[in-house]
Amino acid sequence: MTIRVLLADDHPVVRNGLKGVIEREPDFEVVAEANDGAEAVVLGMRPEVDLAVLDVAMPRMTGLQAVEELARRRPGLRTLVLSMYDADQYVLAAIRAGASGYVLKSVADTDIVGACRAVMRGDSFVFPESTPQALRDQGELVRRGRGSKSDETLTARELEVLKLVAEGRTSREIAETLVISIKTVDRHRANIKEKLGARDRVDLTRYAIRRGLVEP
Amino acid sequence: MTIRVLLADDHPVVRNGLKGVIEREPDFEVVAEANDGAEAVVLGMRPEVDLAVLDVAMPRMTGLQAVEELARRRPGLRTLVLSMYDADQYVLAAIRAGASGYVLKSVADTDIVGACRAVMRGDSFVFPESTPQALRDQGELVRRGRGSKSDETLTARELEVLKLVAEGRTSREIAETLVISIKTVDRHRANIKEKLGARDRVDLTRYAIRRGLVEP
DNA sequence: GCCCGTATGGGTAGTACCACCCATCTTCGG
DNA sequence: CCGAAGATGGGTGGTACTACCCATACGGGC
Numbered sequence: 127m128t129i130r131v132l133l134a135d136d137h138p139v140v141r142n143g144l145k146g147v148i149e150r151e152p153d154f155e156v157v158a159e160a161n162d163g164a165e166a167v168v169l170g171m172r173p174e175v176d177l178a179v180l181d182v183a184m185p186r187m188t189g190l191q192a193v194e195e196l197a198r199r200r201p202g203l204r205t206l207v208l209s210m211y212d213a214d215q216y217v218l219a220a221i222r223a224g225a226s227g228y229v230l231k232s233v234a235d236t237d238i239v240g241a242c243r244a245v246m247r248g249d250s251f252v253f254p255e256s257t258p259q260a261l262r263d264q265g266e267l268v269r270r271g272r273g274s275k276s277d278e279t280l281t282a283r284e285l286e287v288l289k290l291v292a293e294g295r296t297s298r299e300i301a302e303t304l305v306i307s308i309k310t311v312d313r314h315r316a317n318i319k320e321k322l323g324a325r326d327r328v329d330l331t332r333y334a335i336r337r338g339l340v341e342p
Numbered sequence: 343m344t345i346r347v348l349l350a351d352d353h354p355v356v357r358n359g360l361k362g363v364i365e366r367e368p369d370f371e372v373v374a375e376a377n378d379g380a381e382a383v384v385l386g387m388r389p390e391v392d393l394a395v396l397d398v399a400m401p402r403m404t405g406l407q408a409v410e411e412l413a414r415r416r417p418g419l420r421t422l423v424l425s426m427y428d429a430d431q432y433v434l435a436a437i438r439a440g441a442s443g444y445v446l447k448s449v450a451d452t453d454i455v456g457a458c459r460a461v462m463r464g465d466s467f468v469f470p471e472s473t474p475q476a477l478r479d480q481g482e483l484v485r486r487g488r489g490s491k492s493d494e495t496l497t498a499r500e501l502e503v504l505k506l507v508a509e510g511r512t513s514r515e516i517a518e519t520l521v522i523s524i525k526t527v528d529r530h531r532a533n534i535k536e537k538l539g540a541r542d543r544v545d546l547t548r549y550a551i552r553r554g555l556v557e558p
Numbered sequence: 559g560c561c562c563g564t565a566t567g568g569g570t571a572g573t574a575c576c577a578c579c580c581a582t583c584t585t586c587g588g
Numbered sequence: 589c590c591g592a593a594g595a596t597g598g599g600t601g602g603t604a605c606t607a608c609c610c611a612t613a614c615g616g617g618c
Contacts, residue, residue, distance in 0.1 A: 137447040139454060143359025211557055231353040294544040309597050328510040331547045335558040341427050342551040525567050
């Protein structure tokens with residue numbers, strides 16, 4: 127029984143590395159590759175895909191959005207999220223989005239395969255283990271129904287504002303760009319900060335970069 | 343005559359992808375792999391290395407710093423910088439640091455090999471070609487001696503302040519951390535902004551992330 | 559000796575940001 | 589139809605940041 131994998135990463139060389147690692151295993155096979163999140167959703171709907179391995183930061187649609195979409199439209203599919211960063215909040219966000227597992231890109235090749243296997247066994251996998259158990263418990267709780275609605279979901283308008291903030295625009299400039307009042311921009315930014323638990327524009331900037339909304 | 347390559351990237355899976363791409367060519371051979379910039383400098387000093395391929399963002403020492411160091415200590419070595427971002431200023435910074443070439447991670451595998459070959463032929467290679475010719479000319483000029491000293495060089499103290507700014511600390515917090523007055527923190531930040539041509543803390547944050555001083 | 563860069567610190571003013579309060583209007587789902 | 593959520597906008601006050609001015613001290617190099 128071979129496990130058929132979808133790889134999604136916007137860097138061909140990374141996809142290639144993953145492909146090499148995964149196809150070295152006799153019972154794994156890469157059956158599809160996506161360049162961005164939107165493509166991943168389309169390809170992930172194919173019935174022959176058993177497991178989707180997605181990078182977080184991708185153009186058009188982030189890996190987390192793709193996971194959310196796939197979890198909704200094809201609940202049986204297992205999803206493993208790859209990320210560069212290991213802060214708790216990213217892990218939590220991924221689990222909340224419905225990911226089956228979360229692995230850092232900085233781990234060894236064999237650990238990535240191990241994560242794939244764990245996820246296919248049905249475990250909710252997080253690596254490295256250094257991540258607090260409490261967090262994983264919370265993730266489990268959330269993932270088992272209850273609150274799958276994360277309060278981190280930004281509206282389309284908020285994403286527009288966040289993008290401009292992270293590009294270094296002032297409230298005045300953003301207001302001119304979006305043709306709304308400065309107060310409304312401030313209001314949006316305040317709402318975003320509250321949703322994300324951010325302190326100031328610097329926090330928002332780092333968040334936007336992690337999400338791939340803007341380049342650093 | 344085989345070309346012996348040093349790969350430097352902090353993500354094993356990326357190194358693996360590069361290795362696969364490069365060793366598919368009969369006249370290329372990967373003879374060393376580094377996990378960070380500091381390691382890359384050590385391994386790059388080995389005489390059997392002909393070409394060093396380095397990622398920009400790495401722990402301990404960035405790819406650009408490693409290139410600078412290697413260019414100084416082993417001028418004959420060819421260096422190719424890999425980056426996620428294609429803004430002109432990053433390209434220019436890489437060339438200024440002494441890199442022989444600059445390639446985006448988002449290009450196709452074959453183009454990376456092509457870049458390696460171009461660099462080994464002695465070309466100063468920049469990809470994609472969309473980069474303005476004027477920029478490459480300027481890069482050439484700078485690389486041929488003249489002004490290798492950029493006014494972007496921050497002092498040790500300024501780097502400390504920049505790091506804290508990019509972590510989202512306020513002036514007051516930074517002042518307490520470094521045990522100096524708020525005014526001095528402001529003074530440092532103003533100097534940094536002027537050196538980097540940044541407008542505000544958001545710009546500084548993005549810069550610090552590009553340099554790998556902080557995680558996003 | 560003198561200048562230059564670096565680090566330190568002060569003053570003053572204007573602007574941006576942030577944290578609260580408040581409201582209206584639309585849209586969408588139960 | 590009504591309520592919730594989203595987008596819009598206003599007010600007020602406090603804090604942080606930014607842009608200027610200024611000075612002192614220390615070290616190294618010409």
